[in-house]
Amino acid sequence: MKRILFFALILTSLSAFAQTQTANYFNLTRNGFNEKNAYETTAFVEKYFRIPGNTGFNASIHHVEEILKKAGYVEQKTNEFESPMTYRIEKRPMNRNTWEPVNASVTIVGESLPLIAYQTNRNMIPINCPSTAVGGITAEVIFVGKGAAADLEGKDLKGKIVFADAAAGRLISIATKAGAIGVMGYSVPKYNQPEKHQTSISFGSMPANAAIWSLFLSYGVKEKLKAACLKGKVELKVNIETKIYQAEELTIVANVKGSVKPDERFVYSAHVQEPGANDNATGVGALAEMARVTATLIKSGKLKPQRTLTFLWGDEIVSTRRYITEDTTRAKGILWGMSLDMVGEDTEKTGGTFLLEKMPDPSAIWTRGTDKHSEWGAGDVKEKDLFPHYYNDFIFDICKAQGKFANWVVNYNPFEGGSDHTPFLQNKIPGLLMWHFTDVFYHTDNDRIGAVSSQTMKNVGICALTAAYTLVTADENTASATVAQVKNDALVRLKTEFELSKKAIADGKSVTDEKHIIEVWGKYYTDALATIGTMAVAPKTTRIGSTIKVAVLAVEKQTQVYLSELK
Structure with missing residues (x-):
């Protein structure tokens, strides 16, 4: 009977959507989202190595602009609500030069083919790397092992190229002081499986205005060059061409005006910078298509948002944080934020499954059972950092429904x-991340368009749009259905945690500690239920408040039952 009840709770949670407009929005977005459009935008953006101010970053911004204009967004002249759908490009002077790679190659003197070249390894040139002299330079390369003090002792580095089986960045200062003309190094995380994917190079940077250049190597190239150096003297021909220049930083923001409470809004954010396809050309492409679908539904009368929808493309974290903090009045109306980052993985090629990164809940403190952190790594979350809100379960249940x-x-x-969800959370705004991990090509130059799935982008876009449409048009029925959904999710989670704590106690863990975990989960969910009180745009009765009270009592009662059974 308990097992039947447990699965009934899960089914009730998923079927809650049938009681709201969410089912209709699923139909609209499934029919409206064109994955071909999202893929084509992704393919355009991924051609470039993108950092703020450079050619590729700006081309991506203007490509999105063209999509918005064709969809019917009007360029903002005085304010963002002067038309039902507006967009603007914000331009800001940069306090540092921008940079972009042009070309590079390294050839062992005496060999006809390059050891490594920019055409196949765009990440070989670190951000801020200067050019070599026109035509390149030729110099002896000195292998210094892991670059430890003992490895450098007695080495004549003047006029030489320093090569280490370690990150290049840590040797730049030492090499410069020793009179070296350049540094080459290797550093690829284990989750990228470099010994399997031997051409991968992780992108990175070097100090601006450094006196020497540096290059990054793949595992395969590093091993080949190391073997050559161990046999005897090796000379390299190195040619690097980059551009460093003053530029403006661009951010593009589009708005769909809410008809009832336009100052309350749902904000999407997708960062443009970084050189990869999945990271984050897919976020740019998916969000551009989401903005187009929204415009189409607005013009057809099938979508009538009562709160505002905002779409933002810019510099990761920087643009989102600025959007929130530079206008305190606007910030007060941001009710939800969502980051689209690495949303187009072909998981058969990359290995990374779709993930919703939750706002801080107790699983970030006590990660156990089927919960697990990604290889990105856990943050230092304390009980004071918990963010109880219905948003976690609301969005995940929508994703589960699309998954099914x-x-x-x-x-x-x-x-x-x-990623871009953190500025929302830092400013006490509910914010979530849609992403994939672990991706074996993450941050490497093998993150190319061939590892992107247009169908995955469509699935993510459907979830992100359906969730926002539901929230910006939420009524009492939506809120009441969400109360039922979150209550059921709470009861499922409490049962899971109870079983884990019961086993932990049997294995010798402290009863007091295990009870505390249950208490925190119970309190988390009663507080999360309370936040549903402000979901409806214009509630007409006190029904939502009464529904919340009943749900809170049910969660509190079940919490006490489990606490009494933990002995």
Whole structure:
């Protein structure tokens, strides 16, 4: 009977959508989202190595602009609500020069083919790397092992190229002081499986205005060059061409005006910078298509948002944080934030399953059972950092419903941080991340368009749009259905945690500690239920408050039952 009840709770949670407009929005977005459009935008953006101010970053911004204009967004002249759908490009002077790679190659003197070249390894040139002299330079390369003090002792580095089986960045200062003309190094994380994917290079940077150049190597190239150096003297021909220049930083923001409470809004964010396809050309492409779908539904009268929808593309974390903090009045109306980052993985090629990164809940403190952090790593979350809110379960249940519909694997991870959801959370605004991990090509130059799935982008876009449409038009029925959904999710989670604590006690763990975990989960969910009180745009009765009280009592009662059974 308990097992039957447990699965009944899960089914009730998923079927809650049938009681709201969410089912209709699923139909609209499934029919409206064109994955070909999202893929084509992704392919355009991924051609470039993108950092703020450079050619590729700006081309991506203007490509999105063209999509918005064709969809019917009007360029903002005075304010963002002067038309039902507006967009603007914000331009800001940069306090540092921008940079972009042009070309590079390294050839062992005496060999006809390059050891490594920019055409196949765009990440070989670190951000801020200067050019060599026109035509390149030729110099002896000195292998210094791991670059430890003992490895450098007695080495004549003047006029030489320093090569280490270690990160290049840590040797730049030492090499410069020793009179070296350049540094080459290797550093690829284990989750990228470099010994299997031997051409991968992780992108990175070097100090601006450094006196020497540096290059990054793949595992395969590093091993080949190391073997050559161990046999005897090796000379290299190195040619690097980059551009460093003053530029403006661009951010593009589009708005769909809410008809009832336009100052309350749902904000999407997708960062443009970084050189990869999945990271984050897919976020740019998916969000551009989401903005187009929204415009189409607005013009057809099928979508009538009562709160505002905002779409933002810019510099990761920087643009989102600025959007929130530079206008305190606007910030007060941001009710939800969502980051689209690495949303187009072909998981058969990359290995990374779709994840919803939750806002800080107790699983970020006590990660156990089927919960697990990604290889990105856990953050230092304390009880004071918990963010009880219905948003976690609301969005994940929508993702699960699309997963069931499309036979698409969805999962979640406890809060970790590191993308555009963090500025929302830092400013006490509910914010979530849609992403994939672990991706074996993450941050490497093998993150190319061939590892992107247009169907995955569609699934993510459907979830992100359906969730926002539901929230910006939420009424009492939506709120009441969400109360039922979150209550059921709470009861499922409490049962899971109870079983884990019961086993932990049997294995010798402290009863007091295990009871505390149950208490924190119970309190988390009663507080989360309370936040549903402000979901409806214009509630007409006190029904939502009464529904919340009943649900809170049910969660509190079940919490006490489990606490009494833990002995």
